[in-house]
Amino acid sequence: MATEGPTPMERFIWGIIPENPVYRQLLGMCPTLAVTGSMKAGMTMAAAAAFVLICANVLVSLIRGLLKPHLRILVFVLTIATFVTIADRLLAAFMYDMSKELGPYIPLIIVNCLIISRCEVCSSKQGLAPSIFDALGQSLGFAVALASMATVRELLATGSWFGIPLFWEGTDGEAYRWVLMALPPGAFFTLGILLGVVNWLGEKFSRKGGQRAGQPETAEA
Amino acid sequence: MINYIKQGWLVLVLGLAFGAALGGVQVWLGPTIDANRLNETFGQVPKLVCGASAEVSLAKYRERLAETSGERASHVDVGDSKITVYDAYDAEENLVGYVVRGSGAGYGDTIIALIGLNRDASTITGVYVLSQKETPGLGSRIADSSWNSQYDGKATEPPLEVVKKAPAEPNDIQAISGATISSNALTNIVNGTVEDFRRALQASGSGTRKGGDHGD
Numbered sequence: 001m002a003t004e005g006p007t008p009m010e011r012f013i014w015g016i017i018p019e020n021p022v023y024r025q026l027l028g029m030c031p032t033l034a035v036t037g038s039m040k041a042g043m044t045m046a047a048a049a050a051f052v053l054i055c056a057n058v059l060v061s062l063i064r065g066l067l068k069p070h071l072r073i074l075v076f077v078l079t080i081a082t083f084v085t086i087a088d089r090l091l092a093a094f095m096y097d098m099s100k101e102l103g104p105y106i107p108l109i110i111v112n113c114l115i116i117s118r119c120e121v122c123s124s125k126q127g128l129a130p131s132i133f134d135a136l137g138q139s140l141g142f143a144v145a146l147a148s149m150a151t152v153r154e155l156l157a158t159g160s161w162f163g164i165p166l167f168w169e170g171t172d173g174e175a176y177r178w179v180l181m182a183l184p185p186g187a188f189f190t191l192g193i194l195l196g197v198v199n200w201l202g203e204k205f206s207r208k209g210g211q212r213a214g215q216p217e218t219a220e221a
Numbered sequence: 222m223i224n225y226i227k228q229g230w231l232v233l234v235l236g237l238a239f240g241a242a243l244g245g246v247q248v249w250l251g252p253t254i255d256a257n258r259l260n261e262t263f264g265q266v267p268k269l270v271c272g273a274s275a276e277v278s279l280a281k282y283r284e285r286l287a288e289t290s291g292e293r294a295s296h297v298d299v300g301d302s303k304i305t306v307y308d309a310y311d312a313e314e315n316l317v318g319y320v321v322r323g324s325g326a327g328y329g330d331t332i333i334a335l336i337g338l339n340r341d342a343s344t345i346t347g348v349y350v351l352s353q354k355e356t357p358g359l360g361s362r363i364a365d366s367s368w369n370s371q372y373d374g375k376a377t378e379p380p381l382e383v384v385k386k387a388p389a390e391p392n393d394i395q396a397i398s399g400a401t402i403s404s405n406a407l408t409n410i411v412n413g414t415v416e417d418f419r420r421a422l423q424a425s426g427s428g429t430r431k432g433g434d435h436g437d
Contacts, residue, residue: 075232
């Protein structure tokens with residue numbers, strides 16, 4: 001167990017942009033591609049993933065002293081699977097329509113590498129405070145990434161945002177103007193272009209400001 | 222053995238604790254989730270069967286659920302398989318029709334549909350798609366009422382047929398352009414389910430399904 005690690009605040013900040021789960025670590029690609037067809041679906045996914053990530057990080061951090069190195073992954077998966085099932089049941093009980101729309105993608109949070117990588121990188125090595133802030137930062141980063149994808153795709157596909165028509169009124173059955181953006185190819189195009197933009201901006205930023213202080217460690221997963 | 226327990230006790234303890242937690246969650250939320258499913262189905266009953274009341278149908282369903290101790294309240298045997306049927310009652314508790322649940326393979330995933338039928342199952346009174354994963358903007362239009370209202374008022378005999386041009390025969394359903402497979406899939410589900418249900422209805426005798434449990 002590392003005695004000194006990044007501080008809670010560093011963990012929090014890193015999760016949002018410098019170590020953004022989607023744009024920097026390229027983790028959690030499945031929901032990023034699959035459920036960003038609309039803002040509603042994307043944000044529900046972000047909230048469910050945040051719930052699981054925070055709960056798993058807290059629990060793993062609390063029991064980190066008891067972990068056996070060769071059984072740790074098993075414990076992580078067990079913990080994550082439990083919280084995912086709880087999240088899935090909660091959605092089915094209180095947001096039934098959303099639960100139907102997201103379908104299998106909620107149970108699939110279990111295999112979202114973002115969460116297991118945070119257990120491995122942070123919460124199994126650090127105390128409660130850094131783990132919570134790490135989970136909050138990464139969740140926020142994930143939400144920002146999903147929101148950016150979903151905004152682009154929903155606007156281009158249906159001209160609406162959060163289901164509110166902005167550019168044109170879709171009539172029954174003719175809500176789609178650029179249906180490709182709502183389909184899987186649209187997800188790949190959007191992700192590729194946004195990744196390029198984020199990398200380009202990052203490069204520009206780091207050239208201008210020189211080496212950033214507190215360059216984050218590279219992700220291990 | 223002792224070594225295994227030493228190594229694995231945390232996994233065992235966590236497994237038990239998580240299992241108990243999930244059991245608790247299921248006990249807490251299970252009824253709400255079931256109610257959501259039933260409400261979704263019964264919420265469609267008035268739209269699918271003319272004159273039916275969602276509240277009365279649901280109340281009657283719950284009554285029978287209690288009588289049959291939850292087992293087969295809505296199942297009708299068709300040969301080896303079962304189909305799910307919900308009776309539709311009007312506000313005066315008269316049986317006015319049936320809502321039959323049908324499913325089958327679509328272009329994307331399984332399509333699940335509710336099919337409204339009148340009292341003697343001679344006419345389709347409405348179709349509602351409960352769940353589908355067809356191509357957005359094309360096949361997904363099978364769930365739009367602007368398209369699937371075509372089924373309303375169709376006779377159940379002869380079977381419906383999907384056509385690509387404007388419908389000429391009374392049993393023609395016009396395909397969604399660019400989504401013939403989805404249109405065919407839903408129509409096949411409707412035809413197959415209706416046929417099964419009609420057979421079951423005839424087998425149980427003269428249009429009354431559960432001998433006399435609904436007075437006229």
